Amino acid sequence: MRRLPVFFVIDCSESMVGQPLQAVQEGVDFIMNSLRTDPYALETVYVSVIAYAGIVRTLVPLTELFAYQACELPLGGGTHLGKALDHLAKEIERSVIKTTADVKGDWKPVVYLFTDGRPTDDYEGAISRWKAKYENKVTLVAIGLGQDVDFSILKRLTEHCISVDQIDQDYVKNLCKWISASVVSQSISVGQHQDRQDLLPLDERYMHLAKERLTFRKSKADDRTVTIVGRCQKLHHPYILKYSRRLQYGELSDLNINIYNFKLEACTGISEDYFSWTDHAAEKAKINTSVLDGSAGCPHCYAETAFAMCACGSLMCYDGYSEYAVCPWCQRQISFSVSGGDFDLTRGQG
Numbered sequence: 001m002r003r004l005p006v007f008f009v010i011d012c013s014e015s016m017v018g019q020p021l022q023a024v025q026e027g028v029d030f031i032m033n034s035l036r037t038d039p040y041a042l043e044t045v046y047v048s049v050i051a052y053a054g055i056v057r058t059l060v061p062l063t064e065l066f067a068y069q070a071c072e073l074p075l076g077g078g079t080h081l082g083k084a085l086d087h088l089a090k091e092i093e094r095s096v097i098k099t100t101a102d103v104k105g106d107w108k109p110v111v112y113l114f115t116d117g118r119p120t121d122d123y124e125g126a127i128s129r130w131k132a133k134y135e136n137k138v139t140l141v142a143i144g145l146g147q148d149v150d151f152s153i154l155k156r157l158t159e160h161c162i163s164v165d166q167i168d169q170d171y172v173k174n175l176c177k178w179i180s181a182s183v184v185s186q187s188i189s190v191g192q193h194q195d196r197q198d199l200l201p202l203d204e205r206y207m208h209l210a211k212e213r214l215t216f217r218k219s220k221a222d223d224r225t226v227t228i229v230g231r232c233q234k235l236h237h238p239y240i241l242k243y244s245r246r247l248q249y250g251e252l253s254d255l256n257i258n259i260y261n262f263k264l265e266a267c268t269g270i271s272e273d274y275f276s277w278t279d280h281a282a283e284k285a286k287i288n289t290s291v292l293d294g295s296a297g298c299p300h301c302y303a304e305t306a307f308a309m310c311a312c313g314s315l316m317c318y319d320g321y322s323e324y325a326v327c328p329w330c331q332r333q334i335s336f337s338v339s340g341g342d343f344d345l346t347r348g349q350g
C-alpha cells in the first residue's frame with residue numbers, strides 16, 4: 001500500500017499566546033478527528049506534526065491515522081522558519097519511502113506550513129536548500145494567519161500561499177475544514193493513481209490566495225506585536241504580556257520618533273516549557289516602556305500589577321504595598337519605589 005504522507009508544520013511562537021494558539025490547537029484536533037472518519041483517508045494518509053518557535057521539534061512522527069494520538073502544541077520565543085524547513089527536510093528524508101527500481105514508494109508528500117508572523121532566524125539558506133531539493137517533490141501549502149505575515153518570504157517557497165484574515169476560532173475552524181477536505185480529496189485521487197496538486201476552492205469569506213505585500217519592517221523582532229515575559233514573585237510561574245501596535249503611519253515609522261504605541265492585549269500565564277522552546281542565543285531587542293500602554297494584574301497570584309521591574313532588567317508581579325520583595329529571576333532582595341519614569345525592557349522575539 002502506497003502511503004500519502006501529510007506533514008503539519010506549526011508556528012508556536014509567543015505572538016500566538018492565548019486564544020490564537022488555542023484556536024490552532026482545536027483546528028489540528030478537528031482535522032485529525034474528521035480525517036479519521038473518512039475511509040479513503042484512513043486507507044492511505046499518514047500524518048506528522050512538527051512545532052517550531054525558537055526551537056523545532058517533531059511532536060508526532062509520521063503515523064498512520066488510526067494510531068495518531070492528540071498532541072499538545074507548545075509555546076516558545078521566536079519564529080525560526082529556516083530551522084523548521086531544515087528539520088522538515090530531515091523528517092522527509094527519514095520517513096518518506098522513495099520510489100526505486102524495485103519499490104513503489106510513497107505518494108508525493110503534502111506539507112501544511114502555518115505561520116502568524118515572519119521568520120526570526122536566518123532563513124535564506126534554508127529556502128534555497130528547500131527549493132533545490134523539494135520544490136518539485138513535495139506539495140507545500142503555506143498558510144499565513146492574521147495580518148502580520150510576511151508573504152514575500154512564503155511566496156518564494158511555494159505558489160500555494162493562503163492568507164487567513166484573522167486568528168480566531170471561526171476563521172481557523174474554516175481553514176481546517178478546508179485542509180481536511182483537501183487531504184480527503186488528495187487521498188481519493190491517489191486511490192485512483194493520480195498525483196493531483198490543484199487546491200480546492202477557498203471560502204473567500206475567511207481566506208484567499210495571498211498577494212505579496214510591501215513591508216517596511218527592519219528589525220528582527222516582530223514589529224506589530226511586543227511580548228514581554230515576567231515571573232510571579234510569589235509562585236515563580238512565568239507569564240507573557242502581549243501588546244499590539246495601535247497606530248500605523250507606514251513609512252513615517254522610519255523616522256526615529258515614537259509616533260506609534262502598543263496597547264496591552266493579554267496577560268497570560270504560560271508553562272515553564274516556554275523556555276525550552278525558546279532560542280536563548282537569539283539577539284535580544286529592547287523596548288522602552290513609554291510606547292507600552294495598559295497594565296494588568298498577575299495571572300498567577302492576582303497581585304495588582306504584572307509590570308514591576310528589578311534592577312536585573314526582568315519583569316515580575318508586585319502587590320502594590322510590600323516594601324521588600326525577592327526577584328524571582330535573580331533572587332536578590334529589592335525594595336520598591338514608585339517610579340514615574342520609563343525604562344527599557346528586553347522584549348520577546350515574536
Ligand SMILES: [Zn+2]
Pocket residue numbers: 231232233234235298299300301302303317318
Ligand atoms: Zn504573581
Ligand SMILES: [Zn+2]
Pocket residue numbers: 310311312313314327328329330331332
Ligand atoms: Zn532581578
